[in-house]
Amino acid sequence: MKKMLIVAIFAAVPLPVFAAESFTIDPMHTYPHFSINHLGFSTMHGRFGKTTGTLTVDAAKKTGSVEVVIDAASVDTGFVKRDDHLRSPDFLNVVEFPEITYKSTKVVINDDKSAVVDGDLTIAGVTKPVRLDVKSMNCGINPMDPKKQIYVCGFDAETKIKRSDFGVKFALPAVGDEMRLVFEVEAIRN
Numbered sequence: 001m002k003k004m005l006i007v008a009i010f011a012a013v014p015l016p017v018f019a020a021e022s023f024t025i026d027p028m029h030t031y032p033h034f035s036i037n038h039l040g041f042s043t044m045h046g047r048f049g050k051t052t053g054t055l056t057v058d059a060a061k062k063t064g065s066v067e068v069v070i071d072a073a074s075v076d077t078g079f080v081k082r083d084d085h086l087r088s089p090d091f092l093n094v095v096e097f098p099e100i101t102y103k104s105t106k107v108v109i110n111d112d113k114s115a116v117v118d119g120d121l122t123i124a125g126v127t128k129p130v131r132l133d134v135k136s137m138n139c140g141i142n143p144m145d146p147k148k149q150i151y152v153c154g155f156d157a158e159t160k161i162k163r164s165d166f167g168v169k170f171a172l173p174a175v176g177d178e179m180r181l182v183f184e185v186e187a188i189r190n
Contacts, residue, residue, distance in 0.1 A: 067102070102119055114134055116132070134156065160178055162179075
């Protein structure tokens with residue numbers, strides 16, 4: 001009888017539910033950038049100035065999802081003539097393909113500070129699977145929020161791709177094929 005009473009009590013007590021939390025990427029604090037070898041002499045760096053997207057984090061299941069949309073025309077290397085060339089059909093072809101996108105297919109959170117994200121990256125209309133290594137993850141209340149209510153997660157992720165895999169072959173091999181991509185993202189909980 002005691003066992004049945006204990007089982008009935010535990011059955012009546014609701015267990016905590018750990019649901020996935022959704023976030024919206026903060027475009028003011030998100031910095032996707034890249035680097036590539038230039039003519040064998042130096043490393044050229046660039047960034048994209050306009051990014052949107054969403055993500056979910058399910059800490060209990062150690063998983064989540066990511067969707068990022070980058071305005072391809074917002075490419076910026078600090079040199080207008082080069083940026084205009086990068087927007088042309090030789091490279092990003094932003095008139096025909098205005099967005100660079102990344103959509104996760106699998107997220108595995110290793111611990112509180114790192115994760116691996118598999119997903120599909122689309123550049124210039126070509127989609128390829130790409131793995132992102134998340135090197136840093138930090139979540140908490142934004143210390144600049146006077147009401148201490150805005151919950152933010154930040155992520156630093158990186159990968160290397162071959163631009164030729166996306167059909168971007170102009171000036172190979174003088175301008176490198178391998179590109180390092182870095183996504184520094186802050187997202188606000190919805």
